[in-house]
Amino acid sequence: MENINEYIIGDENKNVRIDVFLSDVNKEVTRSHIKKLIDDEQVTVNGKTVKPSYKLNIGDKVKIIIPEPKELEINPLDYPLDIIYEDEDILIVNKEKGMVVHPAPGHYDDTLVNAIMHHCKDNLSGINGELRPGIVHRIDRDTSGILVICKNDMAHNNIAAQLKEHSIKRRYYAIVCGNIKEDEGTVDAPIGRNPNDRKKMQANVKNGRHAVTHFKVLERFGNYTYVECELETGRTHQIRVHMKLIGHPLLGDSVYGAHKSPFKLEGQTLHAGVLGFIHPRTGEYVEFKADLPEYFEKLIKILRNKTNN
Structure with a gap:
């Protein structure tokens, strides 16, 4: 079921960009996803669609519709993962050089996400949409190294908040x-x-x-x-x-x-x-290392x- 959130803008958010405002008040949704929702006309201000760069005015009535994540339509891939750590909430992997993190044009069946789906089955967060289950951050295709995968929305929200605070x-x-x-x-x-x-x-x-x-x-x-x-x-x-x-x-x-x-x-x-953060369930600092390739x-x-x- 889709979520509909509405806000009335006060003094403290005058002249703030709407994409910045919505990502601040919807911490479970990435800013790139917010921009996509704006482009898809799922966001209105005073009943009218706007651009991501729209600057808010006092009294503006903002409405955002966040669709329910679609059922995944990407195929699991039986591919060996270099797993550094795993528990009920997170999976720490060492991504190899040359592997794309999530499906995109030209790479729909050979990405890290495909391999993670095979390994984790249905235990992945769905916050970032159908093509990025479990993905809370990414590294470039030709960059190797450590990534945290979130197995549920609780872990995803928690680690996304730490990323936003630059505490990781x-x-x-x-x-x-x-x-x-x-x-x-x-x-x-x-x-x-x-x-x-x-x-x-x-x-x-x-x-x-x-x-x-x-x-x-x-x-x-x-x-x-x-x-x-x-x-x-x-x-x-x-x-x-x-x-x-x-x-x-x-x-x-x-x-x-x-x-x-x-x-x-x-x-x-x-x-x-190296990747270090506060574990979303235990509240303790954890740190993981991936050797040079x-x-x-x-x-x-x-x-x-x-x-x-």
């Missing part, structure tokens, strides 16, 4: 081009869609969203640097965009990199290595040998 620890490992002179630093630059290419993200664009990445140098290899990046926020392509911004794009990144990699790589050299370890050895010889 997310630590990544990357090899970037060039020699970073500083031992550590912070990139604080908003990120939004590239106005000239909607498939790309860009730093410091108009209406970009707040984004902060902390980095620390782990090892230097002359023309390359091995770094640890910790996310304070979690924007699309955040590390890739921020490292490009400071002149050190990720090695192998065909989208944001300056030139072709001299090594045989499929996409950026980026691994989600084999290709990444081999590449470090190659670079180390070239540097020392």
